[in-house]
Amino acid sequence: MDNKRILVTSALPYANGAIHFGHLAGAYLPADMYARYQRLKGRDVLFVCGSDEHGVSILISARKEGVSPQDIIDRYHVLNMRAFDRIGMSFDNYSRTSLPVHHETAREWFVEFRDKGLLRQSIEKQLYDPEARMFLPDRFVIGTCPHCGYDRAYGDQCENCSKYYEQTELLKPKSLLSDAVPEIRDARHWHFPLGEYQERLEHYIEGHADEWKENVLQQVRSWLKSGLSDRPISRDMDWGIPVPGEEEAGKVIYVWFEAVLGYISSSKEWAERIGQPEKWKEYWCDEETRYVPFIGKDNIVFHCLMFPAMLMEKGGYVLPANVPANEFLNLEGKKFSKSTGWSIELNEFLDTYPADPLRYTLAMNMPETRDSDFFWKDFQARNNNELADILGNFVNRTVHFVHKHFDGVVPAADGLLPEDEAFLARFGEIAAQVSDCYERFRFRDAVTATMNLARAANKYFNDREPWKTIKSDRRHCANTMHCSLQALHALTVLIEPVLPFTAEKLRTLLNIDHASAGHWDAIVLHRLPAGHPVGERTILFEKIDDATMEKETAKLGVLSEGPEIVHPELKEQITIDDFMKIDLRIGNIIKAEAVPKSKKLLKLIVDIGFETRQLVAGIATTCVPEDLIGRQVVIVANLKPATLFGIESQGMILAASTEEEGPVLLAPVQAIREGAIVK
RNA sequence: GGCGGGUUAGCUCAGUCGGUAGAGCAGUGGAAUCAUAAUCCACGUGUCGGCGGUUCGAGUCCGUCACCCGCUACCA
Numbered sequence: 037m038d039n040k041r042i043l044v045t046s047a048l049p050y051a052n053g054a055i056h057f058g059h060l061a062g063a064y065l066p067a068d069m070y071a072r073y074q075r076l077k078g079r080d081v082l083f084v085c086g087s088d089e090h091g092v093s094i095l096i097s098a099r100k101e102g103v104s105p106q107d108i109i110d111r112y113h114v115l116n117m118r119a120f121d122r123i124g125m126s127f128d129n130y131s132r133t134s135l136p137v138h139h140e141t142a143r144e145w146f147v148e149f150r151d152k153g154l155l156r157q158s159i160e161k162q163l164y165d166p167e168a169r170m171f172l173p174d175r176f177v178i179g180t181c182p183h184c185g186y187d188r189a190y191g192d193q194c195e196n197c198s199k200y201y202e203q204t205e206l207l208k209p210k211s212l213l214s215d216a217v218p219e220i221r222d223a224r225h226w227h228f229p230l231g232e233y234q235e236r237l238e239h240y241i242e243g244h245a246d247e248w249k250e251n252v253l254q255q256v257r258s259w260l261k262s263g264l265s266d267r268p269i270s271r272d273m274d275w276g277i278p279v280p281g282e283e284e285a286g287k288v289i290y291v292w293f294e295a296v297l298g299y300i301s302s303s304k305e306w307a308e309r310i311g312q313p314e315k316w317k318e319y320w321c322d323e324e325t326r327y328v329p330f331i332g333k334d335n336i337v338f339h340c341l342m343f344p345a346m347l348m349e350k351g352g353y354v355l356p357a358n359v360p361a362n363e364f365l366n367l368e369g370k371k372f373s374k375s376t377g378w379s380i381e382l383n384e385f386l387d388t389y390p391a392d393p394l395r396y397t398l399a400m401n402m403p404e405t406r407d408s409d410f411f412w413k414d415f416q417a418r419n420n421n422e423l424a425d426i427l428g429n430f431v432n433r434t435v436h437f438v439h440k441h442f443d444g445v446v447p448a449a450d451g452l453l454p455e456d457e458a459f460l461a462r463f464g465e466i467a468a469q470v471s472d473c474y475e476r477f478r479f480r481d482a483v484t485a486t487m488n489l490a491r492a493a494n495k496y497f498n499d500r501e502p503w504k505t506i507k508s509d510r511r512h513c514a515n516t517m518h519c520s521l522q523a524l525h526a527l528t529v530l531i532e533p534v535l536p537f538t539a540e541k542l543r544t545l546l547n548i549d550h551a552s553a554g555h556w557d558a559i560v561l562h563r564l565p566a567g568h569p570v571g572e573r574t575i576l577f578e579k580i581d582d583a584t585m586e587k588e589t590a591k592l593g594v595l596s597e598g599p600e601i602v603h604p605e606l607k608e609q610i611t612i613d614d615f616m617k618i619d620l621r622i623g624n625i626i627k628a629e630a631v632p633k634s635k636k637l638l639k640l641i642v643d644i645g646f647e648t649r650q651l652v653a654g655i656a657t658t659c660v661p662e663d664l665i666g667r668q669v670v671i672v673a674n675l676k677p678a679t680l681f682g683i684e685s686q687g688m689i690l691a692a693s694t695e696e697e698g699p700v701l702l703a704p705v706q707a708i709r710e711g712a713i714v715k
Numbered sequence: 716g717g718c719g720g721g722u723u724a725g726c727u728c729a730g731u732c733g734g735u736a737g738a739g740c741a742g743u744g745g746a747a748u749c750a751u752a753a754u755c756c757a758c759g760u761g762u763c764g765g766c767g768g769u770u771c772g773a774g775u776c777c778g779u780c781a782c783c784c785g786c787u788a789c790c791a
Contacts, residue, residue, distance in 0.1 A: 251720095258719090363720090364785095371785085400739080401728080406721070407784080414727065417740060425753055433750035440749080481729080484739065494754055503749040575751065636790055654790020678791040685791075699790080 040324035041080040043354070044071045045299045046125075047331040048088035048133065051112040052097055055119060056379050057410050058372050059332070061365040061398040066479050067330035068125050069399065072533040073474045073482075075126075076556040082319045084302040085120075086131030086138075087113040090276040091291040096176070105275045109134060119382040123391045124536045129306035131298065137308070138301035142294040143280045145350065146269075149228070150280075154349065156227045156266060161204045163218035164272075165211040169286065171223055171272040172203070172211055179206035226279065227266040228293065233345040234264050240344060240355060249477070251333065251405060252361050256340045264341065269293040296343040299329070326357045336361050360477040363403035367410050368592060377593050380410075392535040393419040393577065399483045399534050412588045416580045424577040427490040427527070427538075433497065434520045435545065435573040441506050446521050447514035448566035456519050459496045463489065463526045464560040470530060471556070483534050493523040521546075521570065522562040528553045538576055545571045619674035620690070620714035622704060623649065628661035631681050639683055640664070642671060645711020649673070652685035655699050670702045670714050 046067040049055050071083040089109040098105040163172045209218050269290045276288030303316035329339050339359050347353040372379050397418045401408050466489045473482035505513035532539040627641035636654045672688040691699035
């Protein structure tokens with residue numbers, strides 16, 4: 037790994053929401069640990085990131101809230117930048133893709149590719165909203181299904197008959213953005229011929245096969261196996277980087293082409309800022325640079341195939357040497373979901389808890405080979421049983437002892453015994469193990485090995501029994517404390533990648549600066565001289581009690597202030613006569629059983645007074661068959677029968693549901709005879 | 716049902732090339748009393764989800780079944 041320079045990037049967070057623990061564990065924390073580690077090793081590291089601020093989702097959010105896209109990206113850029121700062125991300129530069137430097141970079145690449153005849157054009161018919169003045173993504177147009185006549189079908193697929201079609205086939209289309217009737221217009225698009233790079237990419241990937249992570253390789257190979265094809269790189273929209281020469285046409289460069297270039301733009305911005313505008317090239321255009329992009333698994337295809345293809349085509353740029361993508365982190369067994377409140381806001385978390393215990397917990401539970409979970413109880417246990425009890429306590433007992441018996445200064449070493457020497461020698465062994473883990477992107481193991489020094493130190497302290505030798509053999513005791521203090525110095529360096537704030541506290545406590553503790557080699561140098569004063573003990577990690585954790589767990593899934601609940605649009609008005617066509621009756625469920633091979637369907641036998649009906653209802657996700665027996669419900673009694681999973685359904689049972697909840701059965705609030713009419 | 720991922724100790728998870736199953740935490744017992752009731756030592760008979768196959772040998776490779784998760788489909 038002896039490259040001249042190392043370029044580290046983290047996936048650009050999309051400026052349409054706040055980053056959460058999952059993002060952190062996947063792409064940011066490992067990158068930061070890696071960058072910090074490599075800097076300690078004395079390597080020339082550039083670590084950049086920035087906000088990804090274009091794309092249709094930001095535009096949609098802005099329209100929904102009635103603000104400008106700029107308002108949206110400003111909000112989340114500032115929010116995320118603050119969160120990154122508080123969690124200790126050591127970016128050399130944090131940029132944003134809305135800056136001129138990035139627009140210029142993206143345009144330059146686009147123009148160069150277009151001018152050399154690489155990019156292809158295609159023309160497709162697409163729906164255009166004249167009021168919103170944009171082409172409509174499939175999800176933002178609704179109309180009547182050309183197959184079954186269902187009147188709330190989306191642009192790509194009918195929810196009713198589940199058939200696929202082109203959005204232009206939709207009858208009576210309506211824009212969900214403006215309610216306007218869209219026009220069919222020719223949409224001309226630029227494409228990047230990714231398929232042409234198939235062989236070169238295969239060669240590139242297999243050339244790294246022995247070094248890259250298995251989960252990354254498998255995913256990339258599966259893409260390569262199914263064959264690469266052209267990718268569109270322009271879209272019709274008025275939010276983004278205008279396609280050069282077509283500024284008036286409302287055409288922008290598609291996000292996947294330009295966003296990855298944000299890494300380069302961020303590097304340029306950094307170079308400009310430090311007054312050496314050409315310096316970014318040393319990291320991007322020098323063969324001796326090792327480029328490592330950190331991402332989550334959703335980004336693998338971009339960073340392993342598309343971006344490398346672009347870099348190859350551009351020429352003179354380094355390709356990723358390794359793409360150590362992580363899987364996803366879940367929260368207490370479920371996916372993070374902002375809309376249901378199943379999430380923890382990073383900034384809110386950091387208002388209550390310090391950053392390092394979170395960094396430690398996420399690092400120890402990083403989704404390196406498969407999805408993993410964040411549990412509040414695990415966070416508590418890691419903080420209390422490991423950071424406080426093992427690391428914190430060792431620091432505390434050592435510093436306190438030195439103040440009590442040696443006036444708070446480092447005692448001189450005098451005639452160290454083999455046990456003392458053996459302990460000091462452990463520093464180097466552990467440092468080598470930790471190094472090896474970081475170089476191989478094994479962050480969990482790196483942190484475990486790091487803590488092993490604290491464990492070894494506690495054992496040493498116990499075995500040497502300084503509280504006894506202080507009375508019997510002061511020289512022996514002095515040696516013990518000398519070595520223990522050197523362990524504190526070593527720990528200060530060793531923990532820096534994962535616990536940077538604690539490392540800073542330790543430097544203060546030990547009266548040392550970054551010159552003394554800012555290099556990996558310092559771990560083995562035993563740099564605290566005899567007579568060096570150390571500070572009074574401080575609590576490094578406060579314990580967290582059970583009640584606090586129960587409170588935090590209870591907060592999950594409870595929506596805080598003003599959640600953005602989207603209510604489906606009201607349907608067309610009907611007359612009382614329309615409604616009276618529907619014959620609703622009270623029925624009593626007399627039999628209920630699951631439909632075999634179906635996840636959501638139950639077969640019900642319902643007594644509606646004058647006859648019994650067999651119904652197939654999609655309520656299995658919320659209803660247990662046994663509990664339904666004897667319950668009164670409302671059914672649509674005059675519905676034309678249909679067959680589902682080979683079972684005839686003679687009616688429909690009424691239930692309420694939202695996107696997140698339900699279905700919940702409707703029932704009369706007090707009992708009434710079966711067959712009663714509902715109106 | 717289709718596609719993808721998964722199933723290893725009480726919990727969270729490692730396990731590289733097929734070669735006697737590991738770590739951290741929790742738990743039990745003991746030691747110690749400098750220290751945030753912290754620390755240290757000792758303690759694991761795990762049907763490696765089931766069954767079959769390849770192999771001298773399978774947690775690992777192949778087949779198959781079960782269950783779990785995600786996406787998707789059926790909820791007319």
